[in-house]
Amino acid sequence: MSALFEIRxxxxxxxxKEILTGVDLALKGGEVHAVMGPNGTGKSTLASAVMGxxxxxxxxxxxxxxxxxxxxxxxxxxARAGLFLAMQYPAEITGVTNADFLRSAINxxxxxxxxxxxxKFVRLMESKxxxxxxxxxxxxxxxxxxxxxxxxxxxEILQMMMLEPRVVILDEIDSGLDIxxxxxxxxxxxxxxxxxxxxxIITHYQRILNYIRPDFVHVMMQGRIVKSGGPELAERLEAExxxxxxxxxxxxxxxxxxx
Amino acid sequence: MSTPVTSLDxxxxxxxxRRKNEPDWLVEWRAEAGDLAGRLELPKPEKMPLARWxxxxxxxxxxxxxxxxxxxxxxxLTELLSDANAEALIVQHNSGVVLARLPDALKxxxxxxxxxxxxxxxxxxxxxxxxxxxxxxxxxxxxxxxxALWNGGAFLYVPKGVEIEQPVQIVVFxxxxxxxxxxxxxxxxxxxxxxxxxxxxxxALPEGADALLVNGAVEIFxxxxxxxxxxxxxxxxxxxxxxxYRRAVLGTDARVEWxxxxxxxxxxxxxxxxxxxxxxxxxxxxxxxxxxGSQRISLTTRARHVGKASESNMITRAVMLxxxxxxxxxxxxIEKGATxxxxxxxERVLMLSPKARGDANPILLIDEDDVKAxxxxxxxxxxxxxxxxxxxxxxxxxxxxxxxxxxxxEPTVAEIPLEGLRDTLRRxxxxxxx
Ligand SMILES: Nc1ncnc2c1ncn2[C@@H]1O[C@H](COP(=O)(O)OP(=O)(O)OP(=O)(O)O)[C@@H](O)[C@H]1O
Ligand SMILES: [Mg+2]
Numbered sequence: 001m002s003a004l005f006e007i008r009x010x011x012x013x014x015x016x017k018e019i020l021t022g023v024d025l026a027l028k029g030g031e032v033h034a035v036m037g038p039n040g041t042g043k044s045t046l047a048s049a050v051m052g053x054x055x056x057x058x059x060x061x062x063x064x065x066x067x068x069x070x071x072x073x074x075x076x077x078x079a080r081a082g083l084f085l086a087m088q089y090p091a092e093i094t095g096v097t098n099a100d101f102l103r104s105a106i107n108x109x110x111x112x113x114x115x116x117x118x119x120k121f122v123r124l125m126e127s128k129x130x131x132x133x134x135x136x137x138x139x140x141x142x143x144x145x146x147x148x149x150x151x152x153x154x155x156e157i158l159q160m161m162m163l164e165p166r167v168v169i170l171d172e173i174d175s176g177l178d179i180x181x182x183x184x185x186x187x188x189x190x191x192x193x194x195x196x197x198x199x200x201i202i203t204h205y206q207r208i209l210n211y212i213r214p215d216f217v218h219v220m221m222q223g224r225i226v227k228s229g230g231p232e233l234a235e236r237l238e239a240e241x242x243x244x245x246x247x248x249x250x251x252x253x254x255x256x257x258x259x
Numbered sequence: 260m261s262t263p264v265t266s267l268d269x270x271x272x273x274x275x276x277r278r279k280n281e282p283d284w285l286v287e288w289r290a291e292a293g294d295l296a297g298r299l300e301l302p303k304p305e306k307m308p309l310a311r312w313x314x315x316x317x318x319x320x321x322x323x324x325x326x327x328x329x330x331x332x333x334x335x336l337t338e339l340l341s342d343a344n345a346e347a348l349i350v351q352h353n354s355g356v357v358l359a360r361l362p363d364a365l366k367x368x369x370x371x372x373x374x375x376x377x378x379x380x381x382x383x384x385x386x387x388x389x390x391x392x393x394x395x396x397x398x399x400x401x402x403x404x405x406x407a408l409w410n411g412g413a414f415l416y417v418p419k420g421v422e423i424e425q426p427v428q429i430v431v432f433x434x435x436x437x438x439x440x441x442x443x444x445x446x447x448x449x450x451x452x453x454x455x456x457x458x459x460x461x462x463a464l465p466e467g468a469d470a471l472l473v474n475g476a477v478e479i480f481x482x483x484x485x486x487x488x489x490x491x492x493x494x495x496x497x498x499x500x501x502x503x504y505r506r507a508v509l510g511t512d513a514r515v516e517w518x519x520x521x522x523x524x525x526x527x528x529x530x531x532x533x534x535x536x537x538x539x540x541x542x543x544x545x546x547x548x549x550x551x552g553s554q555r556i557s558l559t560t561r562a563r564h565v566g567k568a569s570e571s572n573m574i575t576r577a578v579m580l581x582x583x584x585x586x587x588x589x590x591x592x593i594e595k596g597a598t599x600x601x602x603x604x605x606e607r608v609l610m611l612s613p614k615a616r617g618d619a620n621p622i623l624l625i626d627e628d629d630v631k632a633x634x635x636x637x638x639x640x641x642x643x644x645x646x647x648x649x650x651x652x653x654x655x656x657x658x659x660x661x662x663x664x665x666x667x668x669e670p671t672v673a674e675i676p677l678e679g680l681r682d683t684l685r686r687x688x689x690x691x692x693x
Contacts, residue, residue, distance in 0.1 A: 051651050052647075052651075053647055054643060054647065074650070074656070075647060075650035075651055076650040076651075076653050076654055076655050076656065076659075078651075079650065079651055079652055079653035079654075080653045084651075084652075085651055087648070087651075090648060091642075091644050091645045091647070091648035093645050093648070093649070093662070093663060093666055094666050094667065094669070094670060095665065095666025095667055095668065095669030095670050095673075096662045096663070096665075096666040096669070100662070101649070101652075101654075101662065102652075104649075104654050104658060104662060105649075105652035105653050105654055108652075108653040108654045108655060108658065109653050142666070142670075159652060163652065163653070
């Protein structure tokens with residue numbers, strides 16, 4: 001079976017500094033991949049570059065979703081093609097309610113003349129918010145404005161659940177979540193696992209992987225994947241840290257783009 | 260039909276008063292103002308020369324036809340009437356008030372809502388104690404002109420302790436470019452009273468109409484412990500010049516909230532001032548504006564703290580398109596002795612066109628040490644991080660920008676205390692922002 005989502009030899013620069021030095025990853029439908037790695041090694045850069053953030057310049061490599069060239073698409077086209085990134089630091093937008101925003105996002109996918117009815121939308125949003133144990137009032141709050149760290153993360157998952165993407169990248173979705181919230185968010189992700197959907201979970205902690213069992217675990221250093229394995233790799237990292245990998249591979253400074 | 264006034268002096272002003280059978284003292288008062296108008300200079304708003312503004316059109320006294328019911332009002336007026344069923348409603352059509360009504364229950368409590376012209380006769384004492392006390396006729400030429408020529412207007416009196424639930428609606432509508440439109444709205448809220456006022460000014464001027472000068476003013480006297488919420492939305496055609504002076508004087512523990520949508524299509528001089536006289540008085544000021552075409556907008560908000568522990572919070576937001584210019588000035592003045600005062604102000608300008616100009620001038624004038632004061636000002640374009648975030652959910656760039664721009668103004672729109680007017684406002688924004 002060919003991959004649902006494939007990254008080949010991806011190199012990315014920010015402000016002239018090379019951050020990703022050649023990333024290869026292939027996600028098949030139904031799979032969950034975890035990406036771990038020390039701070040400043042390029043994990044968020046990978047996520048942002050794939051999503052198409054304007055600051056990240058792809059200098060080499062290819063990205064395919066269902067055989068389609070993602071790098072030729074604008075950010076919104078990538079999203080409509082089925083890519084979703086739960087961001088480490090989601091933007092706050094004054095004056096745009098969570099509900100108005102999500103309805104626009106859903107309708108952008110459905111296209112003109114095929115908009116979701118208001119009633120249907122509200123029901124959908126209410127039920128998903130309930131699953132995530134979110135305060136119903138968050139529906140009418142301005143997008144992420146004044147949300148606590150945990151509320152922002154839940155709101156990212158809410159969007160994922162409502163937009164039903166094909167390829168989901170979660171960038172530190174577990175950071176800043178309390179123990180119960182990690183479980184709730186993980187349950188939301190698990191409910192969405194399906195043979196035609198793939199997940200890439202960027203995390204620092206084993207905890208979330210106890211709830212969302214990954215098929216593969218990758219370690220990122222110096223802007224590339226330096227080691228891949230099964231779930232046991234994450235467990236070892238949690239127990240021993242990264243030094244043994246650095247030793248094994250002869251890496252002194254694992255970060256990237258630093259002077 | 261008399262010929263329009265082209266220059267103003269003592270005699271013209273007096274003649275206007277006599278023609279309306281006004282009391283002698285008011286005729287004399289107008290005469291003095293007419294005299295002042297000939298001598299005083301134009302105001303000098305920050306960085307906005309008024310020399311080339313068409314301000315010497317005074318028009319003629321041409322009131323609309325009085326009606327008994329909103330259904331008899333001109334179609335262009337009723338079309339935008341936010342709530343035709345409003346029980347507390349006063350409508351000025353061109354130079355005169357054509358409809359004023361107030362529920363009997365409120366009348367029984369001593370509430371008054373009449374044209375200001377009427378109040379000069381029926382409530383002479385209150386009128387003389389308050390009219391143009393907060394906005395003085397000798398401030399500058401435009402104030403003197405207003406004092407000499409004012410017409411129609413509204414007088415809202417809320418007695419001690421009376422709370423009015425439903426918003427009082429004030430409508431000013433102009434469709435006659437030859438008319439003098441100079442409404443003066445006077446609100447007196449006695450101690451412990453509570454009222455919400457929604458003022459809506461709009462026009463339907465004939466195609467290719469000559470310039471119309473709308474020289475209006477609002478004065479609010481909020482006595483001890485009263486709470487006045489005043490929302491004002493102006494949107495006239497570009498042929499009109501909108502002069503909008505808004506003033507409030509606050510007694511002890513009084514609270515005045517201003518929610519202003521200055522969405523006029525032509526040149527606009529907007530000057531809003533809250534005088535925090537009483538200890539513990541609080542004013543909250545929110546203003547939005549949108550500049551299009553070659554509009555010139557001068558928008559000043561000012562809070563002057565005299566009372567101890569008085570508080571002001573001013574937020575002004577402008578969206579600038581085309582070749583429009585806007586100068587936003589916020590002045591927080593804290594006088595000596597106003598200890599524990601707290602004044603905050605924010606001016607934000609969103610620039611959508613390289614040819615537009617937007618200026619934000621925060622000014623803090625603090626003569627007392629034991630106070631808090633802060634300001635934030637910014638002039639910028641649509642935030643690319645926000646656009647990226649919205650696009651990452653599948654929303655097109657165009658739609659993302661639209662959401663962000665409307666969102667920038669929405670917190671103030673959402674505060675308008677009348678649903679019909681909120682909707683009208685959103686429609687105007689939809690049109691102005693393209
Ligand atoms: N927009 C940017 N502008 C400047 N430098 C950037 C930008 N994005 C990433 N970098 C730099 O690229 C390097 C990798 O950053 P990245 O955010 O991808 O790391 P990360 O692996 O996600 O780290 P963390 O675990 O702390 O989230 C860092 O040195 C960072 O400073
Ligand atoms: Mg990161």
